[in-house]
Amino acid sequence: MIMTAKNKTTLQHLVQVKLNTNLHKTHDEVRREHQEITRKEVIKNRHELFVKYLPRRFSTVNLECFKQDTAEQAKIFRIVKEYANTFDERLKQGTGMIFFGKPGTGKTMLSISLCNELSKKGYFVQYKNCKEVLRHIKSSYHRESRQSEEEIIQQYVQPQLLVLDEVLTEHSMNGELSKHEKHLLFEVINQRYEKMHCTIVVSKANTLVLSKQLGVRTVDRLTENSVALAFDWDSYRKYLGEQK
Ligand SMILES: Nc1ncnc2c1ncn2[C@@H]1O[C@H](COP(=O)(O)OP(=O)(O)OP(=O)(O)O)[C@@H](O)[C@H]1O
Numbered sequence: 001m002i003m004t005a006k007n008k009t010t011l012q013h014l015v016q017v018k019l020n021t022n023l024h025k026t027h028d029e030v031r032r033e034h035q036e037i038t039r040k041e042v043i044k045n046r047h048e049l050f051v052k053y054l055p056r057r058f059s060t061v062n063l064e065c066f067k068q069d070t071a072e073q074a075k076i077f078r079i080v081k082e083y084a085n086t087f088d089e090r091l092k093q094g095t096g097m098i099f100f101g102k103p104g105t106g107k108t109m110l111s112i113s114l115c116n117e118l119s120k121k122g123y124f125v126q127y128k129n130c131k132e133v134l135r136h137i138k139s140s141y142h143r144e145s146r147q148s149e150e151e152i153i154q155q156y157v158q159p160q161l162l163v164l165d166e167v168l169t170e171h172s173m174n175g176e177l178s179k180h181e182k183h184l185l186f187e188v189i190n191q192r193y194e195k196m197h198c199t200i201v202v203s204k205a206n207t208l209v210l211s212k213q214l215g216v217r218t219v220d221r222l223t224e225n226s227v228a229l230a231f232d233w234d235s236y237r238k239y240l241g242e243q244k
């Protein structure tokens with residue numbers, strides 16, 4: 001904006017009004033106002049960061065995008081929506097969820113939509129593919145790494161809600177997770193469990209298979225207070241393909 005004499009006086013006037021308003025406020029009121037502005041900025045920055053690292057396909061999805069063509073889809077949608085609406089309560093109990101079932105049924109989409117909603121409301125949430133988490137933690141073993149294993153683990157422990165997607169792929173369902181990888185996942189999940197942070201695991205495998213492959217102690221922590229939701233309908237990808 002070009003600073004003309006007229007809008008310079010307007011600006012001076014506005015600053016004066018602001019100063020006068022503040023003059024009538026107590027020190028505590030001004031401090032609280034500043035804290036509120038900082039809090040809003042933190043929420044905004046965190047939300048922008050959350051969106052920045054989402055897979056591009058899902059960067060704009062929200063709960064309203066999830067079509068409910070069947071009673072099962074509608075039931076799962078209601079549970080997830082209710083989870084979002086009562087997240088303060090969930091946090092008190094550290095309640096998580098397990099989304100499991102067939103490919104293309106919207107597990108990733110719905111979990112990211114839930115994260116998106118909570119992130120916008122100001123909660124600290126993170127969505128990550130399980131393989132990426134393991135790769136990230138293991139990157140600390142390189143000599144040039146600036147972060148220790150524990151520091152990276154903490155990045156996944158701190159969010160109030162963590163969605164771990166693709167826990168057990170076809171490969172790892174057949175026992176391809178190493179003992180060390182299972183130990184790392186236990187570390188993340190157990191520390192989150194102790195802090196009462198909420199974890200959502202998204203997988204093709206049901207809890208029985210998860211227990212077998214990840215270990216009973218890990219899945220035991222995930223299932224306490226949690227619901228396992230079966231995505232048991234036809235692939236939406238197939239449907240999208242047929243529409244073309
Ligand atoms: N109920 C739905 N309403 C609208 N779009 C949907 C729905 N279910 C799935 N989709 C869309 O179908 C595609 C596949 O969904 P998504 O990737 O979430 O499936 P998934 O269950 O995670 O599959 P996979 O197990 O293979 O990872 C995405 O483009 C998603 O947006």
Ligand SMILES: [Mg+2]
Pocket residue numbers: 107108109165166
């Ligand atoms: Mg998926």
